[in-house]
Amino acid sequence: MTNNYAPIYPHDPIIEIFENIYLLRGSIKLGFGFSMNRNMIILKQDGELTLINAVRISEPELEKLNNLGQIKHVIRLGDFHGLDDQFYIDHYQATLWSQSCHVNYPNLVPHQIIQADQRPPIKNSEFFIFEQVTCPEAILFIKDKKLLITTDSIQYWNDWKYFSFLGKVVMYLMGFRLGLFIGGPWLKRVTPKQGSLKSDFTRLLELDFQHLVAAHGVLLKDSAKDKLRLLINNLKI
Template identity: 45%
Template sequence: MYSPAFPHQDIQELFPDVFWVHGSVRVGPGMRLNRNMLILREGRELTLVNPIRLSDAGLVDLDALGDVARVVRLGDFHGADDQFYVDRYQCLFWAQAGQSNYPEPGIDVLVDEASPGPVKHSEFFVFHNARYPESALLLHRSRLLITTDSLQYHKEWTHFSPVSKLAFRFLGFHRGMNIGAPWLKRVTPKGGSMQHDFERLIELDFDALVGAHGQVLRMGAKAAVRTEVRNLFGLEAEI
C-alpha cells in the first residue's frame, strides 16, 4: 500500500532543467513537517531525487515536464514514496547498497562514488563513515548540492505543525544551515566521528544547496556548511 499524497506546493524551476517541489509529510499525531523533491530534466527524461508523492494534479504537471526515467534515493531514512513512482512509471531505481529502513523497491543501479551521476555533469558524494547509507548529488552546471537529512537549510518553518517546531528546536535545529542532529546521532559509528566525511564534502565545488527538508539556499551554501561543520565539531582552524 502506498503512502498518501500530503499537501505540497506546485512544481517550481530552480535552475535550467532543475525543478523542486516543497511539500509536507505527517510523521505522527500532531507532527507535520516539510519535505522536498528535486526533478532533473535531460531532454524528455526526468530523474526524481528524494521523491515525494504528488497529488493527482501534481502528477499531471510532472507528466507535462517529461517522462520519469529513474528514481534516486540519497538517504536510507527516506523512501516511503519510491515504490509508488517505480510502479507507476516502470522506471529504474538508484540507491546505495544496504538499504534497511525501506528495503523496497529492488535496486536497479547501485550508487557509489564510482557511479556516473543520473544526468550529465553530475556526481555522487558518499558518506563513507555513516552506519546507514547516505549520499549527496552534486550538479556541476548549477553548482547545486542535493542532500537528504545530512544537511538542511531552514529559513522558515513552512508546513511545520506547532508541535514539530518545538520538537525541532529541542533537537537543536536552528534557522540557517543545519547538520541534522537526529541523523548524525544514528549514523555516527560508536566511538567514531563523521568529521572527515564533512571535510571531504566541503572540498566539492557548490554554492547552492537543498536538502530533503527545509528550503533552498541559492548562494553561499558552501560557506554556511563550512561554518556549521566548524561549530559542530569544535574546530578552531579554517577548513
C-alpha cells in the same frame, strides 16, 4: 502492482529553481498531530525526468510533472527517505538508484547501486558518498550548476512551513533552528561509536559548490560552501 502506497499529503506547486531543475515543497504526517515539510527535486534532461527524494503529489500536479517529461529515474540518497519511491517505480517503471543495505524501507531494492565511481543518470554530475556512516547516505553534486542535492545530512531552513504546532515544538526541542545545519538526529544515528564524520565533510568541502537544496527546507543560493565550512569548523563531528 501494489496499491499499498502512503497517502498524498499537502504540498506546493512545482517551481523551477535552476534551468531544468525543479523543487516541490511537500509535507508528511509522522504521527498524531505531528507533521513536517519535505522536498522532492526534479531534474530534466533530454525529455527525461529524474526524481530525488520522491514525494507523491495530487493529480493536477502529477499532470504538470508528466508534461515536463518522462519519469525515468528515482534516486534515493538517504536511509530515512523512500516512502513514495515505490509509487513512481510501479507507475512509470522508473529505475531506482540507491545504495545497498538500507535499514528503512528494505524492500526498495535498487536497480542501480549508488557508488562513488558510478555515473549518475544526469550529465555533469557525480555522487558523493559518506564513507564513515553506519547507515547509507549520499549527495548528488550537479557540477555545472554548482549545486549539492542532499537528504538529511545538510539542510537549510528559513521557515517552519508545513510543521504542525507539535512538530515545531518537538523539532525545536531536538535542536532544529532556522539556517544551515547538519541534522542532529541524522548525525547521532549515523556516526560510529567513538567515531567521527570529519573526514567525510572535509572531502565534501573540496567540491566546487555554491548552492544547496535538501529533502527538507528551502534552496540556499550562493553561500552554501562558506556557510558549511564555518559550520563544520564550529561543530564536533
